[in-house]
Amino acid sequence: MKLSREVKTAILVILGIVFLIFGINYLKGKNLLDSSEVFYTEFDYNALTKASPVTIKGNNVGRINEIIYVIETGKTRVSFAVDNKLKFSKNSKIRLYELGIMEGNGLAIITADDDQYAQSGDFLQSEVEQGLITSLTKNFSGLSTGLDSTLKSADSLLFSLNGLVEDDSEAGLKHAIKELNQTLSSFKTLSGSFNSLIAKNQDSLTAVISNFSTISKNLAILSEDLKDVEISKTINNLDETLSSVNALLAELDKGEGSLGKLLNDDELYNNLEGASKELEELLEDVKLHPKRYFRILSKKEIPYEESEN
Known part of the structure:
Protein backbone atom coordinates (compact mmCIF):
# COMPACT_ATOMS: atom_id res chain seq x y z
CA MET A 1 0.00 0.00 0.00
CA LYS A 2 1.46 3.27 -1.05
CA LEU A 3 0.86 6.44 0.93
CA SER A 4 0.33 9.67 -0.82
CA ARG A 5 2.68 12.58 -0.38
CA GLU A 6 0.07 14.49 1.62
CA VAL A 7 -0.34 11.65 4.18
CA LYS A 8 3.39 11.33 4.66
CA THR A 9 3.66 15.09 5.16
CA ALA A 10 0.86 15.00 7.80
CA ILE A 11 2.53 12.12 9.68
CA LEU A 12 5.84 13.97 9.75
CA VAL A 13 4.16 17.14 11.01
CA ILE A 14 2.33 15.25 13.79
CA LEU A 15 5.53 13.47 14.85
CA GLY A 16 7.40 16.76 14.87
CA ILE A 17 4.77 18.35 17.10
CA VAL A 18 4.90 15.37 19.50
CA PHE A 19 8.71 15.48 19.70
CA LEU A 20 8.59 19.24 20.17
CA ILE A 21 6.14 18.95 23.09
CA PHE A 22 8.16 16.10 24.64
CA GLY A 23 11.44 18.01 24.20
CA ILE A 24 10.07 21.22 25.73
CA ASN A 25 8.73 19.33 28.78
CA TYR A 26 11.97 17.39 29.09
CA LEU A 27 13.94 20.63 29.14
CA LYS A 28 11.60 21.88 31.87
CA GLY A 29 12.33 18.76 33.91
CA LYS A 30 9.08 17.02 33.08
CA ASN A 31 9.02 13.55 31.63
CA LEU A 32 5.69 12.78 29.96
CA LEU A 33 6.46 9.07 30.15
CA ASP A 34 7.09 9.26 33.88
CA SER A 35 4.29 7.85 36.06
CA SER A 36 5.41 9.54 39.32
CA GLU A 37 2.92 11.33 41.56
CA VAL A 38 3.50 14.99 42.44
CA PHE A 39 2.91 16.55 45.88
CA TYR A 40 3.34 20.05 47.33
CA THR A 41 4.50 21.60 50.57
CA GLU A 42 5.68 25.01 51.88
CA PHE A 43 8.47 26.36 54.08
CA ASP A 44 9.24 29.76 55.62
CA TYR A 45 12.57 29.90 53.77
CA ASN A 46 14.35 28.10 50.96
CA ALA A 47 17.16 25.74 51.91
CA LEU A 48 16.74 23.29 49.00
CA THR A 49 17.91 22.77 45.46
CA LYS A 50 16.51 20.56 42.72
CA ALA A 51 19.34 18.16 43.49
CA SER A 52 18.16 17.72 47.09
CA PRO A 53 16.97 14.17 47.79
CA VAL A 54 13.47 13.10 48.83
CA THR A 55 13.66 10.18 51.24
CA ILE A 56 11.46 7.95 53.36
CA LYS A 57 13.08 6.07 56.27
CA GLY A 58 16.50 7.01 54.84
CA ASN A 59 15.77 5.67 51.33
CA ASN A 60 15.74 7.94 48.27
CA VAL A 61 12.26 7.66 46.72
CA GLY A 62 11.82 10.84 44.70
CA ARG A 63 13.12 14.14 43.42
CA ILE A 64 12.28 17.83 43.66
CA ASN A 65 10.51 19.20 40.60
CA GLU A 66 10.11 22.90 41.32
CA ILE A 67 10.91 25.51 43.97
CA ILE A 68 8.81 28.68 43.81
CA TYR A 69 8.70 31.74 46.04
CA VAL A 70 5.05 32.75 46.64
CA ILE A 71 4.94 36.54 46.90
CA GLU A 72 1.46 36.62 48.44
CA THR A 73 2.36 34.42 51.44
CA GLY A 74 6.12 35.05 51.62
CA LYS A 75 6.78 31.31 51.72
CA THR A 76 8.64 28.87 49.50
CA ARG A 77 6.50 26.29 47.72
CA VAL A 78 8.16 23.03 46.81
CA SER A 79 6.79 20.40 44.49
CA PHE A 80 8.29 16.94 44.50
CA ALA A 81 7.60 13.68 42.74
CA VAL A 82 7.68 10.14 44.12
CA ASP A 83 7.08 6.74 42.61
CA ASN A 84 3.36 6.05 42.17
CA LYS A 85 3.87 2.65 43.81
CA LEU A 86 4.72 4.37 47.08
CA LYS A 87 1.65 4.84 49.26
CA PHE A 88 1.59 7.00 52.40
CA SER A 89 -0.97 8.93 54.43
CA LYS A 90 -2.01 12.43 53.47
CA ASN A 91 -1.51 13.31 57.15
CA SER A 92 2.20 12.62 56.80
CA LYS A 93 4.62 15.51 57.25
CA ILE A 94 7.43 16.64 54.98
CA ARG A 95 10.51 17.37 57.10
CA LEU A 96 13.32 19.67 56.01
CA TYR A 97 16.56 18.38 57.52
CA GLU A 98 20.30 18.88 57.17
CA LEU A 99 22.27 16.19 55.36
CA GLY A 100 25.53 17.36 56.92
CA ILE A 101 27.70 20.41 57.46
CA MET A 102 28.79 20.56 53.80
CA GLU A 103 26.09 18.45 52.11
CA GLY A 104 23.08 20.78 52.10
CA ASN A 105 19.50 19.79 52.98
CA GLY A 106 16.92 17.24 51.98
CA LEU A 107 13.25 16.33 52.34
CA ALA A 108 12.05 13.39 54.40
CA ILE A 109 8.54 11.95 54.35
CA ILE A 110 7.48 11.26 57.96
CA THR A 111 4.59 8.84 57.52
CA ALA A 112 1.44 8.79 59.67
CA ASP A 113 -0.29 5.57 60.77
CA ASP A 114 -3.66 5.69 58.97
CA ASP A 115 -5.23 4.52 55.72
CA GLN A 116 -6.04 7.95 54.25
CA TYR A 117 -3.61 7.73 51.37
CA ALA A 118 -2.34 10.88 49.70
CA GLN A 119 -3.30 11.53 46.09
CA SER A 120 -1.18 13.19 43.44
CA GLY A 121 -1.46 16.97 43.73
CA ASP A 122 -2.18 16.98 47.51
CA PHE A 123 -0.67 19.65 49.73
CA LEU A 124 1.21 18.15 52.73
CA GLN A 125 2.16 19.79 56.04
CA SER A 126 5.83 20.61 56.61
CA GLU A 127 8.25 20.86 59.53
CA VAL A 128 11.88 21.82 60.01
CA GLU A 129 14.34 19.69 61.96
CA GLN A 130 16.78 21.81 63.93
CA GLY A 131 20.29 20.93 62.83
CA LEU A 132 23.73 21.63 64.20
CA ILE A 133 24.25 24.89 62.32
CA THR A 134 20.78 26.21 63.22
CA SER A 135 21.38 25.38 66.88
CA LEU A 136 24.78 27.08 66.86
CA THR A 137 23.27 30.13 65.16
CA LYS A 138 20.59 30.46 67.84
CA ASN A 139 23.02 29.97 70.69
CA PHE A 140 25.83 32.09 69.27
CA SER A 141 24.62 35.26 70.97
CA GLY A 142 24.82 33.66 74.43
CA LEU A 143 28.11 32.01 73.50
CA SER A 144 29.57 35.31 72.35
CA THR A 145 28.49 37.00 75.60
CA GLY A 146 30.17 34.30 77.69
CA LEU A 147 33.25 34.44 75.46
CA ASP A 148 33.46 38.22 75.90
CA SER A 149 33.34 37.84 79.70
CA THR A 150 36.01 35.12 79.54
CA LEU A 151 38.29 37.31 77.41
CA LYS A 152 37.91 40.20 79.86
CA SER A 153 38.83 37.91 82.77
CA ALA A 154 41.82 36.59 80.82
CA ASP A 155 42.93 40.16 80.07
CA SER A 156 42.73 41.08 83.77
CA LEU A 157 44.69 37.97 84.69
CA LEU A 158 47.43 38.73 82.15
CA PHE A 159 47.63 42.32 83.39
CA SER A 160 48.06 41.10 86.98
CA LEU A 161 50.72 38.60 85.92
CA ASN A 162 52.55 41.31 84.01
CA GLY A 163 52.57 43.55 87.10
CA LEU A 164 53.80 40.65 89.23
CA VAL A 165 56.64 39.92 86.81
CA GLU A 166 57.74 43.57 86.61
CA ASP A 167 57.58 44.09 90.41
CA ASP A 168 61.10 44.32 91.86
CA SER A 169 60.00 44.34 95.51
CA GLU A 170 60.07 41.34 97.86
CA ALA A 171 56.51 40.48 96.82
CA GLY A 172 57.47 40.40 93.13
CA LEU A 173 58.14 37.38 90.97
CA LYS A 174 61.73 38.43 90.24
CA HIS A 175 62.60 38.38 93.95
CA ALA A 176 60.93 34.99 94.36
CA ILE A 177 62.88 33.56 91.39
CA LYS A 178 66.12 34.97 92.81
CA GLU A 179 65.48 33.32 96.19
CA LEU A 180 64.59 30.09 94.42
CA ASN A 181 67.90 30.19 92.56
CA GLN A 182 69.77 30.75 95.83
CA THR A 183 67.90 27.83 97.41
CA LEU A 184 68.75 25.57 94.46
CA SER A 185 72.43 26.63 94.69
CA SER A 186 72.47 25.81 98.42
CA PHE A 187 70.85 22.47 97.74
CA LYS A 188 73.45 21.77 95.04
CA THR A 189 76.27 22.55 97.50
CA LEU A 190 74.66 20.36 100.16
CA SER A 191 74.26 17.56 97.66
CA GLY A 192 77.96 17.80 96.76
CA SER A 193 78.95 17.68 100.44
CA PHE A 194 76.71 14.70 101.00
CA ASN A 195 78.22 12.86 98.04
CA SER A 196 81.72 13.62 99.35
CA LEU A 197 80.76 12.34 102.81
CA ILE A 198 79.42 9.14 101.33
CA ALA A 199 82.59 8.66 99.27
CA LYS A 200 84.83 9.13 102.34
CA ASN A 201 82.82 6.75 104.53
CA GLN A 202 81.95 4.19 101.91
CA ASP A 203 83.83 1.38 103.67
CA SER A 204 82.11 2.11 107.00
CA LEU A 205 78.70 2.25 105.34
CA THR A 206 79.42 -1.04 103.59
CA ALA A 207 80.34 -2.63 106.94
CA VAL A 208 77.18 -1.25 108.58
CA ILE A 209 75.04 -2.60 105.77
CA SER A 210 76.76 -6.00 106.03
CA ASN A 211 76.16 -6.08 109.81
CA PHE A 212 72.55 -5.16 109.30
CA SER A 213 72.22 -7.96 106.75
CA THR A 214 73.72 -10.43 109.25
CA ILE A 215 71.38 -9.24 112.00
CA SER A 216 68.38 -9.57 109.72
CA LYS A 217 69.44 -13.14 108.84
CA ASN A 218 69.81 -14.00 112.55
CA LEU A 219 66.39 -12.55 113.26
CA ALA A 220 64.97 -14.64 110.46
CA ILE A 221 66.56 -17.78 111.98
CA LEU A 222 65.23 -16.80 115.42
CA SER A 223 61.76 -16.34 114.03
CA GLU A 224 61.96 -19.79 112.42
CA ASP A 225 63.04 -21.27 115.78
CA LEU A 226 60.18 -19.54 117.55
CA LYS A 227 57.79 -21.21 115.13
CA ASP A 228 58.97 -24.61 116.37
CA VAL A 229 58.48 -23.72 120.06
CA GLU A 230 55.26 -25.11 121.52
CA ILE A 231 54.11 -21.79 122.92
CA SER A 232 50.56 -23.01 123.36
CA LYS A 233 51.78 -25.94 125.50
CA THR A 234 53.88 -23.58 127.65
CA ILE A 235 50.92 -21.25 128.10
CA ASN A 236 48.71 -24.19 129.09
CA ASN A 237 51.27 -25.32 131.71
CA LEU A 238 51.49 -21.78 133.05
CA ASP A 239 47.70 -21.60 133.20
CA GLU A 240 47.57 -24.89 135.15
CA THR A 241 50.24 -23.60 137.57
CA LEU A 242 48.31 -20.38 138.14
CA SER A 243 45.15 -22.42 138.74
CA SER A 244 46.97 -24.49 141.39
CA VAL A 245 48.30 -21.34 143.05
CA ASN A 246 44.80 -19.84 143.06
CA ALA A 247 43.43 -23.01 144.64
CA LEU A 248 46.19 -22.95 147.31
CA LEU A 249 45.47 -19.29 148.08
CA ALA A 250 41.77 -20.07 148.31
CA GLU A 251 42.48 -22.87 150.84
CA LEU A 252 44.72 -20.55 152.86
CA ASP A 253 42.01 -17.92 152.87
CA LYS A 254 39.46 -20.48 154.09
CA GLY A 255 41.82 -21.68 156.89
CA GLU A 256 42.23 -25.18 155.50
CA GLY A 257 45.44 -27.09 156.14
CA SER A 258 48.21 -26.38 158.63
CA LEU A 259 49.37 -23.20 156.99
CA GLY A 260 45.79 -22.00 156.59
CA LYS A 261 45.02 -22.61 160.25
CA LEU A 262 48.25 -20.88 161.17
CA LEU A 263 47.25 -17.82 159.17
CA ASN A 264 43.63 -17.67 160.27
CA ASP A 265 43.74 -18.97 163.94
CA ASP A 266 43.89 -15.87 166.20
Missing part, protein backbone atom coordinates in the same frame (compact mmCIF):
# COMPACT_ATOMS: atom_id res chain seq x y z
CA GLU A 267 44.41 -17.94 169.37
CA LEU A 268 47.44 -19.65 167.88
CA TYR A 269 48.79 -16.26 166.90
CA ASN A 270 48.28 -14.95 170.44
CA ASN A 271 49.96 -18.02 171.95
CA LEU A 272 52.91 -17.65 169.61
CA GLU A 273 53.15 -13.95 170.44
CA GLY A 274 53.07 -14.73 174.22
CA ALA A 275 55.66 -17.48 173.82
CA SER A 276 57.95 -15.24 171.85
CA LYS A 277 57.59 -12.56 174.57
CA GLU A 278 58.40 -15.01 177.36
CA LEU A 279 61.35 -16.34 175.34
CA GLU A 280 62.60 -12.79 174.97
CA GLU A 281 62.33 -12.23 178.74
CA LEU A 282 64.07 -15.55 179.41
CA LEU A 283 66.96 -14.68 177.14
CA GLU A 284 67.28 -11.26 178.72
CA ASP A 285 67.35 -12.80 182.27
CA VAL A 286 69.94 -15.36 181.18
CA LYS A 287 72.03 -12.52 179.90
CA LEU A 288 71.71 -10.55 183.14
CA HIS A 289 71.99 -13.46 185.64
CA PRO A 290 73.92 -16.26 184.07
CA LYS A 291 74.79 -17.75 187.53
CA ARG A 292 71.11 -18.41 188.11
CA TYR A 293 71.04 -20.94 185.31
CA PHE A 294 74.55 -22.31 185.46
CA ARG A 295 75.17 -23.90 188.91
CA ILE A 296 78.74 -24.50 188.05
CA LEU A 297 79.42 -20.80 188.37
CA SER A 298 77.60 -20.33 191.70
CA LYS A 299 76.28 -22.72 194.34
CA LYS A 300 73.98 -20.12 195.71
CA GLU A 301 70.53 -20.00 194.16
CA ILE A 302 69.60 -16.56 192.95
CA PRO A 303 65.87 -15.84 193.05
CA TYR A 304 64.15 -14.49 189.90
CA GLU A 305 63.40 -10.80 189.81
CA GLU A 306 61.57 -8.98 187.02
CA SER A 307 63.55 -6.40 185.25
CA GLU A 308 62.44 -2.78 185.42
CA ASN A 309 62.48 -2.63 181.61
Whole structure:
Protein backbone atom coordinates (compact mmCIF):
# COMPACT_ATOMS: atom_id res chain seq x y z
CA MET A 1 0.00 0.00 0.00
CA LYS A 2 1.46 3.27 -1.05
CA LEU A 3 0.86 6.44 0.93
CA SER A 4 0.33 9.67 -0.82
CA ARG A 5 2.68 12.58 -0.38
CA GLU A 6 0.07 14.49 1.62
CA VAL A 7 -0.34 11.65 4.18
CA LYS A 8 3.39 11.33 4.66
CA THR A 9 3.66 15.09 5.16
CA ALA A 10 0.86 15.00 7.80
CA ILE A 11 2.53 12.12 9.68
CA LEU A 12 5.84 13.97 9.75
CA VAL A 13 4.16 17.14 11.01
CA ILE A 14 2.33 15.25 13.79
CA LEU A 15 5.53 13.47 14.85
CA GLY A 16 7.40 16.76 14.87
CA ILE A 17 4.77 18.35 17.10
CA VAL A 18 4.90 15.37 19.50
CA PHE A 19 8.71 15.48 19.70
CA LEU A 20 8.59 19.24 20.17
CA ILE A 21 6.14 18.95 23.09
CA PHE A 22 8.16 16.10 24.64
CA GLY A 23 11.44 18.01 24.20
CA ILE A 24 10.07 21.22 25.73
CA ASN A 25 8.73 19.33 28.78
CA TYR A 26 11.97 17.39 29.09
CA LEU A 27 13.94 20.63 29.14
CA LYS A 28 11.60 21.88 31.87
CA GLY A 29 12.33 18.76 33.91
CA LYS A 30 9.08 17.02 33.08
CA ASN A 31 9.02 13.55 31.63
CA LEU A 32 5.69 12.78 29.96
CA LEU A 33 6.46 9.07 30.15
CA ASP A 34 7.09 9.26 33.88
CA SER A 35 4.29 7.85 36.06
CA SER A 36 5.41 9.54 39.32
CA GLU A 37 2.92 11.33 41.56
CA VAL A 38 3.50 14.99 42.44
CA PHE A 39 2.91 16.55 45.88
CA TYR A 40 3.34 20.05 47.33
CA THR A 41 4.50 21.60 50.57
CA GLU A 42 5.68 25.01 51.88
CA PHE A 43 8.47 26.36 54.08
CA ASP A 44 9.24 29.76 55.62
CA TYR A 45 12.57 29.90 53.77
CA ASN A 46 14.35 28.10 50.96
CA ALA A 47 17.16 25.74 51.91
CA LEU A 48 16.74 23.29 49.00
CA THR A 49 17.91 22.77 45.46
CA LYS A 50 16.51 20.56 42.72
CA ALA A 51 19.34 18.16 43.49
CA SER A 52 18.16 17.72 47.09
CA PRO A 53 16.97 14.17 47.79
CA VAL A 54 13.47 13.10 48.83
CA THR A 55 13.66 10.18 51.24
CA ILE A 56 11.46 7.95 53.36
CA LYS A 57 13.08 6.07 56.27
CA GLY A 58 16.50 7.01 54.84
CA ASN A 59 15.77 5.67 51.33
CA ASN A 60 15.74 7.94 48.27
CA VAL A 61 12.26 7.66 46.72
CA GLY A 62 11.82 10.84 44.70
CA ARG A 63 13.12 14.14 43.42
CA ILE A 64 12.28 17.83 43.66
CA ASN A 65 10.51 19.20 40.60
CA GLU A 66 10.11 22.90 41.32
CA ILE A 67 10.91 25.51 43.97
CA ILE A 68 8.81 28.68 43.81
CA TYR A 69 8.70 31.74 46.04
CA VAL A 70 5.05 32.75 46.64
CA ILE A 71 4.94 36.54 46.90
CA GLU A 72 1.46 36.62 48.44
CA THR A 73 2.36 34.42 51.44
CA GLY A 74 6.12 35.05 51.62
CA LYS A 75 6.78 31.31 51.72
CA THR A 76 8.64 28.87 49.50
CA ARG A 77 6.50 26.29 47.72
CA VAL A 78 8.16 23.03 46.81
CA SER A 79 6.79 20.40 44.49
CA PHE A 80 8.29 16.94 44.50
CA ALA A 81 7.60 13.68 42.74
CA VAL A 82 7.68 10.14 44.12
CA ASP A 83 7.08 6.74 42.61
CA ASN A 84 3.36 6.05 42.17
CA LYS A 85 3.87 2.65 43.81
CA LEU A 86 4.72 4.37 47.08
CA LYS A 87 1.65 4.84 49.26
CA PHE A 88 1.59 7.00 52.40
CA SER A 89 -0.97 8.93 54.43
CA LYS A 90 -2.01 12.43 53.47
CA ASN A 91 -1.51 13.31 57.15
CA SER A 92 2.20 12.62 56.80
CA LYS A 93 4.62 15.51 57.25
CA ILE A 94 7.43 16.64 54.98
CA ARG A 95 10.51 17.37 57.10
CA LEU A 96 13.32 19.67 56.01
CA TYR A 97 16.56 18.38 57.52
CA GLU A 98 20.30 18.88 57.17
CA LEU A 99 22.27 16.19 55.36
CA GLY A 100 25.53 17.36 56.92
CA ILE A 101 27.70 20.41 57.46
CA MET A 102 28.79 20.56 53.80
CA GLU A 103 26.09 18.45 52.11
CA GLY A 104 23.08 20.78 52.10
CA ASN A 105 19.50 19.79 52.98
CA GLY A 106 16.92 17.24 51.98
CA LEU A 107 13.25 16.33 52.34
CA ALA A 108 12.05 13.39 54.40
CA ILE A 109 8.54 11.95 54.35
CA ILE A 110 7.48 11.26 57.96
CA THR A 111 4.59 8.84 57.52
CA ALA A 112 1.44 8.79 59.67
CA ASP A 113 -0.29 5.57 60.77
CA ASP A 114 -3.66 5.69 58.97
CA ASP A 115 -5.23 4.52 55.72
CA GLN A 116 -6.04 7.95 54.25
CA TYR A 117 -3.61 7.73 51.37
CA ALA A 118 -2.34 10.88 49.70
CA GLN A 119 -3.30 11.53 46.09
CA SER A 120 -1.18 13.19 43.44
CA GLY A 121 -1.46 16.97 43.73
CA ASP A 122 -2.18 16.98 47.51
CA PHE A 123 -0.67 19.65 49.73
CA LEU A 124 1.21 18.15 52.73
CA GLN A 125 2.16 19.79 56.04
CA SER A 126 5.83 20.61 56.61
CA GLU A 127 8.25 20.86 59.53
CA VAL A 128 11.88 21.82 60.01
CA GLU A 129 14.34 19.69 61.96
CA GLN A 130 16.78 21.81 63.93
CA GLY A 131 20.29 20.93 62.83
CA LEU A 132 23.73 21.63 64.20
CA ILE A 133 24.25 24.89 62.32
CA THR A 134 20.78 26.21 63.22
CA SER A 135 21.38 25.38 66.88
CA LEU A 136 24.78 27.08 66.86
CA THR A 137 23.27 30.13 65.16
CA LYS A 138 20.59 30.46 67.84
CA ASN A 139 23.02 29.97 70.69
CA PHE A 140 25.83 32.09 69.27
CA SER A 141 24.62 35.26 70.97
CA GLY A 142 24.82 33.66 74.43
CA LEU A 143 28.11 32.01 73.50
CA SER A 144 29.57 35.31 72.35
CA THR A 145 28.49 37.00 75.60
CA GLY A 146 30.17 34.30 77.69
CA LEU A 147 33.25 34.44 75.46
CA ASP A 148 33.46 38.22 75.90
CA SER A 149 33.34 37.84 79.70
CA THR A 150 36.01 35.12 79.54
CA LEU A 151 38.29 37.31 77.41
CA LYS A 152 37.91 40.20 79.86
CA SER A 153 38.83 37.91 82.77
CA ALA A 154 41.82 36.59 80.82
CA ASP A 155 42.93 40.16 80.07
CA SER A 156 42.73 41.08 83.77
CA LEU A 157 44.69 37.97 84.69
CA LEU A 158 47.43 38.73 82.15
CA PHE A 159 47.63 42.32 83.39
CA SER A 160 48.06 41.10 86.98
CA LEU A 161 50.72 38.60 85.92
CA ASN A 162 52.55 41.31 84.01
CA GLY A 163 52.57 43.55 87.10
CA LEU A 164 53.80 40.65 89.23
CA VAL A 165 56.64 39.92 86.81
CA GLU A 166 57.74 43.57 86.61
CA ASP A 167 57.58 44.09 90.41
CA ASP A 168 61.10 44.32 91.86
CA SER A 169 60.00 44.34 95.51
CA GLU A 170 60.07 41.34 97.86
CA ALA A 171 56.51 40.48 96.82
CA GLY A 172 57.47 40.40 93.13
CA LEU A 173 58.14 37.38 90.97
CA LYS A 174 61.73 38.43 90.24
CA HIS A 175 62.60 38.38 93.95
CA ALA A 176 60.93 34.99 94.36
CA ILE A 177 62.88 33.56 91.39
CA LYS A 178 66.12 34.97 92.81
CA GLU A 179 65.48 33.32 96.19
CA LEU A 180 64.59 30.09 94.42
CA ASN A 181 67.90 30.19 92.56
CA GLN A 182 69.77 30.75 95.83
CA THR A 183 67.90 27.83 97.41
CA LEU A 184 68.75 25.57 94.46
CA SER A 185 72.43 26.63 94.69
CA SER A 186 72.47 25.81 98.42
CA PHE A 187 70.85 22.47 97.74
CA LYS A 188 73.45 21.77 95.04
CA THR A 189 76.27 22.55 97.50
CA LEU A 190 74.66 20.36 100.16
CA SER A 191 74.26 17.56 97.66
CA GLY A 192 77.96 17.80 96.76
CA SER A 193 78.95 17.68 100.44
CA PHE A 194 76.71 14.70 101.00
CA ASN A 195 78.22 12.86 98.04
CA SER A 196 81.72 13.62 99.35
CA LEU A 197 80.76 12.34 102.81
CA ILE A 198 79.42 9.14 101.33
CA ALA A 199 82.59 8.66 99.27
CA LYS A 200 84.83 9.13 102.34
CA ASN A 201 82.82 6.75 104.53
CA GLN A 202 81.95 4.19 101.91
CA ASP A 203 83.83 1.38 103.67
CA SER A 204 82.11 2.11 107.00
CA LEU A 205 78.70 2.25 105.34
CA THR A 206 79.42 -1.04 103.59
CA ALA A 207 80.34 -2.63 106.94
CA VAL A 208 77.18 -1.25 108.58
CA ILE A 209 75.04 -2.60 105.77
CA SER A 210 76.76 -6.00 106.03
CA ASN A 211 76.16 -6.08 109.81
CA PHE A 212 72.55 -5.16 109.30
CA SER A 213 72.22 -7.96 106.75
CA THR A 214 73.72 -10.43 109.25
CA ILE A 215 71.38 -9.24 112.00
CA SER A 216 68.38 -9.57 109.72
CA LYS A 217 69.44 -13.14 108.84
CA ASN A 218 69.81 -14.00 112.55
CA LEU A 219 66.39 -12.55 113.26
CA ALA A 220 64.97 -14.64 110.46
CA ILE A 221 66.56 -17.78 111.98
CA LEU A 222 65.23 -16.80 115.42
CA SER A 223 61.76 -16.34 114.03
CA GLU A 224 61.96 -19.79 112.42
CA ASP A 225 63.04 -21.27 115.78
CA LEU A 226 60.18 -19.54 117.55
CA LYS A 227 57.79 -21.21 115.13
CA ASP A 228 58.97 -24.61 116.37
CA VAL A 229 58.48 -23.72 120.06
CA GLU A 230 55.26 -25.11 121.52
CA ILE A 231 54.11 -21.79 122.92
CA SER A 232 50.56 -23.01 123.36
CA LYS A 233 51.78 -25.94 125.50
CA THR A 234 53.88 -23.58 127.65
CA ILE A 235 50.92 -21.25 128.10
CA ASN A 236 48.71 -24.19 129.09
CA ASN A 237 51.27 -25.32 131.71
CA LEU A 238 51.49 -21.78 133.05
CA ASP A 239 47.70 -21.60 133.20
CA GLU A 240 47.57 -24.89 135.15
CA THR A 241 50.24 -23.60 137.57
CA LEU A 242 48.31 -20.38 138.14
CA SER A 243 45.15 -22.42 138.74
CA SER A 244 46.97 -24.49 141.39
CA VAL A 245 48.30 -21.34 143.05
CA ASN A 246 44.80 -19.84 143.06
CA ALA A 247 43.43 -23.01 144.64
CA LEU A 248 46.19 -22.95 147.31
CA LEU A 249 45.47 -19.29 148.08
CA ALA A 250 41.77 -20.07 148.31
CA GLU A 251 42.48 -22.87 150.84
CA LEU A 252 44.72 -20.55 152.86
CA ASP A 253 42.01 -17.92 152.87
CA LYS A 254 39.46 -20.48 154.09
CA GLY A 255 41.82 -21.68 156.89
CA GLU A 256 42.23 -25.18 155.50
CA GLY A 257 45.44 -27.09 156.14
CA SER A 258 48.21 -26.38 158.63
CA LEU A 259 49.37 -23.20 156.99
CA GLY A 260 45.79 -22.00 156.59
CA LYS A 261 45.02 -22.61 160.25
CA LEU A 262 48.25 -20.88 161.17
CA LEU A 263 47.25 -17.82 159.17
CA ASN A 264 43.63 -17.67 160.27
CA ASP A 265 43.74 -18.97 163.94
CA ASP A 266 43.89 -15.87 166.20
CA GLU A 267 44.41 -17.94 169.37
CA LEU A 268 47.44 -19.65 167.88
CA TYR A 269 48.79 -16.26 166.90
CA ASN A 270 48.28 -14.95 170.44
CA ASN A 271 49.96 -18.02 171.95
CA LEU A 272 52.91 -17.65 169.61
CA GLU A 273 53.15 -13.95 170.44
CA GLY A 274 53.07 -14.73 174.22
CA ALA A 275 55.66 -17.48 173.82
CA SER A 276 57.95 -15.24 171.85
CA LYS A 277 57.59 -12.56 174.57
CA GLU A 278 58.40 -15.01 177.36
CA LEU A 279 61.35 -16.34 175.34
CA GLU A 280 62.60 -12.79 174.97
CA GLU A 281 62.33 -12.23 178.74
CA LEU A 282 64.07 -15.55 179.41
CA LEU A 283 66.96 -14.68 177.14
CA GLU A 284 67.28 -11.26 178.72
CA ASP A 285 67.35 -12.80 182.27
CA VAL A 286 69.94 -15.36 181.18
CA LYS A 287 72.03 -12.52 179.90
CA LEU A 288 71.71 -10.55 183.14
CA HIS A 289 71.99 -13.46 185.64
CA PRO A 290 73.92 -16.26 184.07
CA LYS A 291 74.79 -17.75 187.53
CA ARG A 292 71.11 -18.41 188.11
CA TYR A 293 71.04 -20.94 185.31
CA PHE A 294 74.55 -22.31 185.46
CA ARG A 295 75.17 -23.90 188.91
CA ILE A 296 78.74 -24.50 188.05
CA LEU A 297 79.42 -20.80 188.37
CA SER A 298 77.60 -20.33 191.70
CA LYS A 299 76.28 -22.72 194.34
CA LYS A 300 73.98 -20.12 195.71
CA GLU A 301 70.53 -20.00 194.16
CA ILE A 302 69.60 -16.56 192.95
CA PRO A 303 65.87 -15.84 193.05
CA TYR A 304 64.15 -14.49 189.90
CA GLU A 305 63.40 -10.80 189.81
CA GLU A 306 61.57 -8.98 187.02
CA SER A 307 63.55 -6.40 185.25
CA GLU A 308 62.44 -2.78 185.42
CA ASN A 309 62.48 -2.63 181.61
